Amino acid sequence: MTIFLSVCIPLLIAFELPVRATPNVRSVYDTIESLKDKEDATVLISFDYGPSSEPELQPMAIAILTHCFQRNIRVVGVTLLTEAVGLAQDAFETTAQEFGREYGRDYAFLGFKAGGAILVLNLGQDLHGTFPDDIRGNKTLEMPVTKKMGSLSDFDYVIDLTSGFPGIEEWIAYGQERYRFPLGGGCTAVMAPDFFPFLQSGQLNGLVSGLAGAAEYEVLVGKKGLAVSGMRPQSVAHLVIILFILIGNAVYLTQRRKGGA
Amino acid sequence: MSRDSLFLLGFVALFAVVNVALIGTGRLAADWAGFGTILAAGLTLALYSFLYRDNPLFKLAEHLYVGVVAAYELTQVWYQNILADVINPLFRGGDEGPRWVVLIPTALGLMLFTRLIHKGVWLSRLSFAFIVGLGAGLAIPRRISSFVLQQIEPSLRPLWTDSIGWGTLDTVVILVGVVSVLVYFSFSLEHTGAVGRVSTVGIWFLMVSFGASFGYTVMARLSLLIGRVTFLMEDWLTLNPPLF
Numbered sequence: 001m002t003i004f005l006s007v008c009i010p011l012l013i014a015f016e017l018p019v020r021a022t023p024n025v026r027s028v029y030d031t032i033e034s035l036k037d038k039e040d041a042t043v044l045i046s047f048d049y050g051p052s053s054e055p056e057l058q059p060m061a062i063a064i065l066t067h068c069f070q071r072n073i074r075v076v077g078v079t080l081l082t083e084a085v086g087l088a089q090d091a092f093e094t095t096a097q098e099f100g101r102e103y104g105r106d107y108a109f110l111g112f113k114a115g116g117a118i119l120v121l122n123l124g125q126d127l128h129g130t131f132p133d134d135i136r137g138n139k140t141l142e143m144p145v146t147k148k149m150g151s152l153s154d155f156d157y158v159i160d161l162t163s164g165f166p167g168i169e170e171w172i173a174y175g176q177e178r179y180r181f182p183l184g185g186g187c188t189a190v191m192a193p194d195f196f197p198f199l200q201s202g203q204l205n206g207l208v209s210g211l212a213g214a215a216e217y218e219v220l221v222g223k224k225g226l227a228v229s230g231m232r233p234q235s236v237a238h239l240v241i242i243l244f245i246l247i248g249n250a251v252y253l254t255q256r257r258k259g260g261a
Numbered sequence: 262m263s264r265d266s267l268f269l270l271g272f273v274a275l276f277a278v279v280n281v282a283l284i285g286t287g288r289l290a291a292d293w294a295g296f297g298t299i300l301a302a303g304l305t306l307a308l309y310s311f312l313y314r315d316n317p318l319f320k321l322a323e324h325l326y327v328g329v330v331a332a333y334e335l336t337q338v339w340y341q342n343i344l345a346d347v348i349n350p351l352f353r354g355g356d357e358g359p360r361w362v363v364l365i366p367t368a369l370g371l372m373l374f375t376r377l378i379h380k381g382v383w384l385s386r387l388s389f390a391f392i393v394g395l396g397a398g399l400a401i402p403r404r405i406s407s408f409v410l411q412q413i414e415p416s417l418r419p420l421w422t423d424s425i426g427w428g429t430l431d432t433v434v435i436l437v438g439v440v441s442v443l444v445y446f447s448f449s450l451e452h453t454g455a456v457g458r459v460s461t462v463g464i465w466f467l468m469v470s471f472g473a474s475f476g477y478t479v480m481a482r483l484s485l486l487i488g489r490v491t492f493l494m495e496d497w498l499t500l501n502p503p504l505f
Contacts, residue, residue: 003486004486007486007490008490011487011491053485055488055489056481056485056488082333082334082337083330083333085341112342114342135341169407172407173404173407174403177403177406177407189480190474190477190480193473193477201411202415203407209477210481211480226491238480241479
C-alpha cells in the first residue's frame with residue numbers, strides 16, 4: 001500500500017526533478033543528431049516490445065521518432081513481434097501527424113514477419129525481398145523512403161527497442177556483426193545490465209534503458225512527456241524502498257546486537 | 262455468502278457506480294471509446310485483484326487476455342505471413358506467375374502438423390531436423406563471434422595507457438572482476454588459501470552485479486505500475502494529473 005501511495009500521490013502533485021542525460025542515452029541522441037545535415041538520412045527502428053512493456057518503451061519510441069522528425073530524418077519501422085504492430089503504428093501516427101510527415105516519403109512501417117533472428121539476416125541480405133510490401137500493401141521498391149534501402153547496411157542508424165527475445169542480442173549477432181551498421185538500443189530497465197558489455201565492446205553505440213532513459217531522451221529532445229512525469233513517482237517510490245531497506249537493516253542489526261537473531 | 266463473494270460483489274458494484282457517475286457527469290464519453298476505457302480499467306483492476314488473492318475476476322481477465330492475444334497473433338500471422346508470403350506468391354503472382362519455390366518451406370511447415378497424426382509423425386522429424394540444422398549452423402558461429410570473441414577483446418585491454426585516469430581504473434576493475442569470478446566458478450579447485458580469497462572477491466563482484474540487476478528490476482516493475490496508475494487516473498477517472 002505504501003508503494004502504491006508513493007506512486008499515486010506524486011502523480012497528482014506537480015514538482016520538478018532534475019533529469020540529466022547519461023552518456024549512453026546521449027550517444028543515441030548524438031548519432032541521430034549527426035545525421036541532420038545528411039541528405040536522405042534514414043534510420044531503421046525495430047519495435048520489439050509488447051503491451052506489457054508499453055509504459056517503458058512507448059515513450060522511448062515516441063521521443064526517438066520525435067527527434068528524427070524534428071531533424072527531417074526518414075524513419076523505417078519493422079517488428080520481430082506480432083504484439084508490437086499496433087503500438088508501432090500508434091507511435092508513428094502520433095508523431096508523424098504532429099510534424100506533418102508524409103507516409104511513404106518520410107516514414108514507413110513494414111510490419112511483422114516471423115523468424116526473429118532469421119528475419120534480421122534476411123533484412124541484411126535483401127530488404128525488398130523480405131518485405132516486398134509494407135503493412136499498408138505499398139511496394140517497398142516504389143516508396144521513396146524504402147526504394148534505395150536494399151539492405152541493413154544502407155541505413156544510417158539502426159535502433160532496436162526491445163523487451164526480450166528476439167531483441168538486441170539477435171540484432172547484434174545476426175545484423176550488426178555481419179552487416180556492420182551502427183546499432184543503438186532501447187530496452188526495459190530489467191534488461192539493461194545484460195547489455196552493458198555490448199556498450200563496452202562497441203557493438204552497441206548507445207543504450208536508452210527504462211523509463212529513466214526515456215525521460216532523459218525526452219529532455220534532450222526538448223519535449224517532456226509521460227516519461228519525465230513518471231520520474232516523480234519513480235523517484236519517490238525509490239526513496240521509500242531505500243528507507244525501508246535502511247529501517248529493515250537497522251532493526252536486524254539492533255536485534256542481532258541484543259542476541260535476538 | 263462467503264466473505265470473498267461479498268468482497269467481489271462489492272468491488273463490481275463500486276466499479277459500476279463509479280462508471281455510471283463518470284458517464285453521467287460527462288467525464289467519460291458514452292461511446293465505443295468510452296466503453297474501451299471502462300473495459301481496460303476493469304481488466305486492470307481485475308488483474309490487480311490478485312493482490313487480495315486468486316479470485317474469479319482475476320481468472321476471467323487472465324483467460325480473456327490469453328484468448329485475445331491468441332486471436333490477435335493469428336490475424337497478424339495470417340495477413341503478414343501466410344497471406345503475404347504463401348498464398349499471394351502462389352495464387353496471386355500477377356505477371357510473374359506463381360512462385361513455386363514457396364512450396365518447399367510451406368511443405369516443411371505443414372509437415373510439423375503431422376505430430377498430430379500417429380502414423381505420420383516421422384514426417385515432422387524431417388522438418389525438425391531442418392530447423393535444428395539450420396538453427397545450429399547459423400547460431401553457433403554468430404554467437405561465438407558476437408558473444409565470446411568480441412567480448413574477449415575489451416576484457417584484455419592494456420592496463421597502462423599514456424594517461425592514467427578513470428579508464429585505467431575501469432580496466433583494472435574489469436580485470437579483477439573477470440579473473441575472480443572465473444576463479445569462483447572453477448569448482449575443480451578447492452576454494453582454500455589464495456584461491457579461496459580470490460573466489461571471495463569473485464562473490465563480492467557477483468553480489469554487486471545481482472544488486473544492480475535487482476535495482477533495475479525494481480525500477481522496471483515500478484515503471485509498469487506507474488504506467489497503469491497513470492492510465493487509471495488520466496484516461497479512466499479523468500483526474501488530469503499534472504504532467505510536470
